[in-house]
Amino acid sequence: MTDQGTTHEGRRLSTKEAAELLGVKPETVYAYVSRGQLSSRRGPGARGSTFDAKEVEALARRNRREPASPAGGNELSVRTRITLIDKDRYYFRGVDAKELALNHSYEEVAEWLWTGVLRPGVAFTAPKEAVTAARRAVNALPEHSGPTDRLRVAAISAAAADPLRFDLSEEAVIGTGRTLIPTLVTALPPVLPGHRDEGPLARRLWARLTGSKPDAAALHALDTALALLVDHDLAASTLAVRVAASARAHPYAAVSAGLGVLEGPLHGAASGLAHRMLLDVLDRGSAAPVVADELRAGRRVPGLGHRLYPGEDPRAQALFALLEVMPKAGPALAAARDVVATTARHTDLHANVDLALAVLTASSGMPAEAGETIFAVARTAGWIAHALEEYGERPLRMRPSGQYVGVRPPQPMPSPAPSGAS
Secondary structure (H helix, E strand, C coil), rough: EEECCCCCCCCCEEEEHHHHCCCCCHHHHHHHCCCCCCCECCHHHHHCCCEEEEHHHHHHHHHHHHHECCCCCCCCCCCCCCCEECCCEEEEECEEHHHHHHHHHHHHEEEEEECCCCCCCCCCCCHHHHHHHHHHHHCCCCCCHHHHHHHHHHHEEEEEEECCCCCHHHHHHHHHHHHHHHHHHHHHHCCCCCCCCCCHHHHHHHHHHHHCCCCHHHHHHHHHHHHCCCCCCCCHHHHHHHHHHHHHCCHHHHHHHHHHHHHHCCCCCCCHHHHHHHEEEEEEEEHHHHHHHHCCCCCCCCCCCEEEEECCCCCHHHHHHHHHHCCHHHHHHHHHHHHHHCCCCCCCCCEEEHHHHHHHHHHCCCCCHHHHHHHHHHHHHHHHHHHHHCCCCCCCCCCCCCCCCCCCCCCCCCCCCCCCCC
């Protein structure tokens, strides 16, 4: 009998043998097949499914390394070459992301993410047809519409104006990224008097966020914030993008899926909560009563802690360093430090990028929703990168199996409700 720890080339396992090696029930083996984690074929005489022993062993090794989910299976794992998060640092295609963002523009970092090539001085421009369609749709929205509403409508309108949107070739998808991002920005109404749409994307976006004229330090901080936020592995919105791309939705639709998830209060709105908190601290002169109010209401203090970083968020570190040389950022920066110091008495939570982004928006005369806009525009480049990567994978591979917990069939056919019953 062959030892299960070793296999020979071409050896096939029965369903029972595969289940024993994986430590699961036989029916779970077929769930792995439906998720694309195992391949099967019929045995001799077209009897029973068989599985390649090496493939089963590789899956068993991965399962031993990955934490089990509450359902008893394993968390969804997606192979990617884009972002690695490791030991309070993160990397874009193997390069330190913080250093990349501090030394290169948002557009250059986006190009690196898409192509693995740095293109100094690259600039993104929006096609007139797409901008016209996007602006018309955005202007038709109710006045109280939020930033993500506007961006999502702009993305859909830009898609309708692009007859080549269903071309999923690498060149076409990257081209879509280069035009969609500036279209999203240009579709937003400018609030800076006398602004002309020219220069880096950060300058064009600034004019949509505040009527305050920027200096070089402020523009550099915004541009760096965009580059720092361009991607962060499989955040909820990014996973939605990959699911859409797995179904071969075109890149505009994939980005729209990401924007839909981003609008959730637990994702894209976090910097807005931190922004309002900082204004409250500035108004009341101390973080102590503000933090107390947050905790009394049963809420987490915004802008603190990150499940992927035991220490300080490296994105916050980079952005705080730039904010320190912005004179206008002084009061909001002091308020943020007061919040961190106040909470540090009872919990070991560090500042995250939402708090740093809130300092930037609050000190620049931007509304609380500005952080959400910055986040959405920045992350669009990452979403395009993940869509591009997913188009190279097997279609519809992101099809997990549900764990049914309802009543077991067969059940009797339900009787119609009595007439007039509510």
